[in-house]
Amino acid sequence: MSASDVVEITGVVKRFGDFTAIHDASLTVRKGEVHAIVGENGAGKSTLMNILYGLLHRDAGEVKLFQESVNFSGPAEAIAAGVGMVHQHFKLAPTFTVADNIILGSEPMRSLGRLDRERAIRETGEISKRYGLDLDPRAIISSLAVGLRQRVEILKALYREAQVLILDEPTAVLTPQETRELFATIRTLAENGHSIIFITHKLREVLAVSDRISVMRQGRIVATLDNKDVTAQEIASLMVGRTVLLRVNKSKAKASDEALLRVDGLTARGERGETAVDDLSLTVRSGEIVGLAGVQGNGQDELVECIAGLRRQVSGTIDICGRRAAADPRANRAAGLAYIPADRGGVGLSLDSAIWENLTVGHVEEFGRGPMLAIRAARQRAGSLIQSFDIRGAELDKRAGSLSGGNQQKVQVARELTRDARLVLAEQPSQGVDIGAIESIHRILVEMRDAGRAVFVISADLDEIFSLSDRILVIYRGRIVADLLTEETDAETVGRYMGGLDEPAPPDQHKPDTGSGDEASAHVR
């Protein structure tokens, strides 16, 4: 190890129960460098950084900071050791001033426990100027634009004299203009001797700002490369390269002309009031599986919530099986929607309720005998679903929360797909699910298609999209940017669309793409 290495991670392993999130990851970060960590969703980037920042504890391996082995029990220790992290979701107090937010936790003091506000304002003003981050220390956070709030987060870390700064998906919420300014800041910081770890999955950004690039895939660091030696194609190939092949035996789709889901000119806002879905249109027909690929946070959640009736759109229409959908799950389900949500604990299941109850919600009318509920019949059906969907460890009266992730997913799938619904909306169907269960869930979705239903799969996992879909749509910044037939495309092409690489009018300089997608895929396989 060289003296200029400020962070040295060796052989780190992190498990969540039976699931290993990080396998034997090793990484070094030098002083004054911008080190990008790229990878698909779920590749383990954030998990690895949360270990470095003390939010998670590693199960094996070593982390060295400034040549010294460390084992943080919490962020406070990491902060003290010179590590700062800017989370994807800002952690700021909205009605407080910029200065208050920056000094919180390491406040300058006067006698009697008093805050030294003047010093706080002076010092925060000084560091914001030093790094070219123009911010009024007296401004109230809630009045600031997102890009400026991010600067506050960065200043928070710098105020604590962070030498290593982790930025988790910093551009996800930024406009192109703000992104350019952020990159300038990052370069300034690096020139001042700070080390920046920059988590992203946007290839163009990686090439624009980083010195070195580490690619993560399925919990491993598969390569660390110098920016000057690498092309976007090569990174894309490394990101999506396969170790586990998921293949579903399926015949060619026999899509009919009947559109069971028709979204037209849909615009919807996200939780912060931003336009998350932007005049989006799409169609899913009977007898086909359509996959929606995209980096998380590009409007998928809002699109799905609108279709499910859990969010009211700003404009545009949604038709489910020919009926106009409303912001009412009950009506949309009656129209013929079956929806498998990604948020099992919050939306798709009641973890504290019995499994038979979880299997009965949404089927209450079927078991209605006037005002009564035919509980015996409902339990019998639940019992047979547990068998036919092979939900392991399930008993009728056990809590749904006692099941493993995969079996919880099967409960959702069993409940939703046994409804008399012709449109199936499956959101991240294999998230947190073991391989065996993934296969059976995929098989069921294909059966649904063959039975003439329309299946719409939203997944951040390209493997899943490719193994399931007949047609692939790519969503980027709330719009559908590509509509591709699966057999005519490949992961690299889709990956480039997901990263916004094929979008016109690039907001920053980047290397020209060399070679076509076909060459790149040949390079991997």
Add this chain to the structure above:
Amino acid sequence: MSAEAAVPTGGHFSLAGLVKPLLQPLIAVAIAVVVGGLLVLSLGENPFEIYWLLISGSLVGWPNFLVTLQMMSPLLFTGLAVAISFRAGLWNIGAEGQMIIGALFAGIAGFAVDLPTFLHIPFCLAAAFLGGLLWALIPAVLRVWLNVNEIVVCLMMNPIALLFSGYVSTHLLKAPGPTNKLPDIAETAVLPTFSLYSQVNAGFIIGLALCLLFAAINGWTKKGFEWKIMGLAPRFAYYGGIKVPLHAVVVMMISGGIAGLGGAEQVLGEYRAFYDNFSPGYGFDGIAVAMLANFNPIGVVLAAFLFGALNGGSAVLQMMTGLSKYLVQVLQFIIVLILAAQFTWGWLRSRKNAITAQEDRLEPETEES
């Protein structure tokens, strides 16, 4: 597939199924009894004697037992009212106010209207139900439409009910005489009593019947099923097609109405007039009853019986020892405190589940990139 491999569907009536729901309440009661016993000991009394006095004073002998039933009557209503709302995820802690308004309405309907008995009693009960319902409607509507915390509103509605009914019974409609009360209700509105020994009256039967009715509704109807799901997971319920906001208002109204009926039981059965400040806090005791019952209507009957017996026995305590009847209140709310805590029951679930639950929380967050 063979019958042996079949998933057990009949777990319903197994022994474990009967014992398990009783375990938590029994542990809480046991802890309260021990803590209360230490308290009694520290006051220089023999806890065993005191507890025996409580039990014999409430259960031994027909008169004592009837007093217990009388003390239990209001708790059946307020306990059921709180249990119904808590089970559906609505924290109606306003049963006290709803009961007072129900009592006020029943008291007015009892003296101001002239009807034959077979109409007058139902009329008074309906008035009481309506009164409690209207009082609960305010927090319900604020909760559903304006997202205002129903607990805070209920908290304020309780003294408003007390002061408002006080204004009515001491000024607007005050009966002549020194007592702050409404005029006596007509004979036609009196709920019949069963015995000379206590004021236990037909209201007790009504309360019991309501508990059985809601046990049936909870256990066998679509509504009961939906209320339970919505209480545990409102977003899931809504996603599954349950009209959560509408049900929330309905549940609060029913809850308030039942609390109001509790007021009617007091006025029509026990006092035969609305008296200012008549309630020693039955609405709050209802919270204790509902918590101990784990929101189950049959459990409400058992818990109301327990607290009714303790209250009945406590009168003897007051007369025969140096202790006050408030020992019972102490026991009641120790039980609530223990049942409110999440820690106690961790060991009942397997440790493994606890770990999975923890990861479920962590995993999406850390993998969200």
Add this chain to the structure above:
Amino acid sequence: MDSDIAFSAVRISTPLIFAAMGGLLTYQAGMLNIALDGFMIVAAFAAIAVAYVTGSLGIALLAGVFFSVVMAALLALFNLRFRAHIFIAGIAVTFLAYGLTALLLKGLLGEDGVFSANTIPTFSTIEIPLIKDIPWIGRVLSGHTILVYLAYLSVPVVAWFLYRTRWGLRVRVVGEAEDAALAAGVNVERIKLQTMLLSGVFCGLAGAYLSLGYVSLFANKMTNERGLIALAAIFFAKGAPFPTALVALLFGTATALSVRLPQMTGAAPQLLQLIPYVVTVLALVVVGIRNARSRSRHGAWRFDVQ
């Protein structure tokens, strides 16, 4: 206004202001403490019992504060450590306190319902030089006992701590954005515990004032929902110390009037006593409407309250 009424409004508001300052600290730290009445009643009992036994007001005051803090610690234990719902735990603590004091009243002092004794010392009144000579104002502001002055002085002190010190900044951030405080390395649990215990201190003073200063007796449930009125003031003023104290003073004045007006006019005291609660419900409606307006119609469906 009659200076007598104003004088008694200042007195009547004293426990409200103490309790409001206590409740305000937990409110600022993001916890709605509805057990103020419970803390107060315990303090009122402990104070008068100790004053009766020792004859010392100082020790009595300390005892009141101590036992109130013990109740606060109990609530904090169940809420922070055992994750009990703060409202349910708060109600349980309050009624536990009502029951316990009534039980001990009989068990320790041998009285049912009410206790008083001639031997219990009283606080002497303090005349404020200069101010006492101002017409009207002198008669209103001067001639109170030490606890009354302490209550009003505690308002600027609480404000100073909340807005001028590091601790205050942390309390307010914990209340507004717990995750921001956590990420900045603030010990959130400790801050919450501290505000809860301070809540106990203030309610201890309020309770001791009730049984030793305002009157010289103890009665079951003698706090008479003062904790709830204090809570109403906090709600109405959104937890800012000076406005909260002002609202508490107004509510106290309404109570003072409700004692005096009926004697003079025959009006119903209940109607004036209703004011704090009705005003609070109306304030909640206004806030609710305002929030409903600013909330996006296009947000994800939710059914939880803040």
